[in-house]
Amino acid sequence: MTIRRSKISVIGSGFTGATTALMLAQKELGDVVLVDIPNAEGPTKGKALDMLESTPVQGVDARITGTADYAETQDSDLVIITAGIARKPGMSRDDLVSTNAKVMRSVTEQVVKYSPNCIILVLTNPVDAMTYEVYRTSGFPKNRVIGQSGVLDTARFRTFIAQELNVSVEDVTGFVLGGHGDDMVPLVRYSYAGGVPLEKWLPKERLDAIVERTRKGGGEIVGLLGNGSAYYAPAASLVQMAEAILKDKRRILPAIAYLEGEYGYQDMYLGVPVILGANGLEKIIELELTEEEKQALDRSADSVRKVMKVLN
Numbered sequence: 001m002t003i004r005r006s007k008i009s010v011i012g013s014g015f016t017g018a019t020t021a022l023m024l025a026q027k028e029l030g031d032v033v034l035v036d037i038p039n040a041e042g043p044t045k046g047k048a049l050d051m052l053e054s055t056p057v058q059g060v061d062a063r064i065t066g067t068a069d070y071a072e073t074q075d076s077d078l079v080i081i082t083a084g085i086a087r088k089p090g091m092s093r094d095d096l097v098s099t100n101a102k103v104m105r106s107v108t109e110q111v112v113k114y115s116p117n118c119i120i121l122v123l124t125n126p127v128d129a130m131t132y133e134v135y136r137t138s139g140f141p142k143n144r145v146i147g148q149s150g151v152l153d154t155a156r157f158r159t160f161i162a163q164e165l166n167v168s169v170e171d172v173t174g175f176v177l178g179g180h181g182d183d184m185v186p187l188v189r190y191s192y193a194g195g196v197p198l199e200k201w202l203p204k205e206r207l208d209a210i211v212e213r214t215r216k217g218g219g220e221i222v223g224l225l226g227n228g229s230a231y232y233a234p235a236a237s238l239v240q241m242a243e244a245i246l247k248d249k250r251r252i253l254p255a256i257a258y259l260e261g262e263y264g265y266q267d268m269y270l271g272v273p274v275i276l277g278a279n280g281l282e283k284i285i286e287l288e289l290t291e292e293e294k295q296a297l298d299r300s301a302d303s304v305r306k307v308m309k310v311l312n
């Protein structure tokens, strides 16, 4: 038997990709290959070397390399796609669709060529449609192509609730469903602080305001940064999903999954609660929704379908 460390390739060495690579190494989840286009090869190698040189100080063992050559990604267990363009103030995530769809196709062809058995996590926006594009291009089974949005959206919701109640973020749970757009669906009814439903902690107006801030959470950061979008919390979210898969934790997390009838939707990717483990997406969990919640999810699914139409 040969024991080897997990190999994780992160495609795109920009803000989210580089931050993800560092966090993966800091958690010793495996060796990391950071990949970008040939024009960005120098900075990609430089970032990887700088990260590698932080490992003796941090007391972690992880090889981190930077490259523009996909051959170095060969036999990755997990590939995280962050490549593409990010939005600037005044843009919506959907404005990125045509440019990033092309990037998804070219990146996925290379990923599949060198790592035909990997699991792929997609971050690039508009992420529900981009995950679909990666799924279509890869020809992989649905359990091996998963998108990230819900862990991040839920983290924002939990942050705002914990601030409001002045309690630990650890004791606040939440669930955000739907597409990663301004009509995502934070499910207050399934959210708790210390095991007590949020509706018992806060009046409806405060909860509504926090739901609204969560929906616009990405835009809030875009407005503040001025030249790009969020990356610390997105990277942390990807790493939580990666850890669930690489350690076969079978965590229950929201993720963008391929739906074949679940929640009443067919042939599309949308954020739903799932179990993540060694096979990637192990299972989709179907929650019972009220009529109002289902209508909100339908609106969100319609927005995702509109973006998917551009792809077709």
Ligand SMILES: NC(=O)C1=CN([C@@H]2O[C@H](COP(=O)(O)OP(=O)(O)OC[C@H]3O[C@@H](n4cnc5c(N)ncnc54)[C@H](O)[C@@H]3O)[C@@H](O)[C@H]2O)C=CC1
Binding pocket: 011, 012, 013, 014, 015, 016, 017, 035, 036, 037, 040, 082, 083, 084, 085, 086, 087, 096, 100, 103, 106, 107, 122, 123, 124, 125, 126, 127, 148, 149, 152, 180, 228, 229, 230, 231, 234
């Ligand atoms: N799903 C989510 O929750 C989130 C999604 N995002 C999305 O992630 C994407 C990346 O964001 P950032 O890292 O902030 O952008 P960035 O601009 O800092 O980095 C993107 C990197 O992708 C590279 N790239 C472009 N085309 C490529 C190709 N064909 N092959 C390999 N690399 C390529 C660029 O050279 C650049 O280094 C954006 O689309 C952004 O909207 C960002 C945060 C959260």
Ligand SMILES: O=C([O-])CC(=O)C(=O)O
Binding pocket: 086, 087, 093, 125, 152, 180, 217, 218, 219, 221, 222, 229, 230, 234
């Ligand atoms: O808002 C953006 O463009 C980036 C993103 O998806 C997020 O931070 O939620």
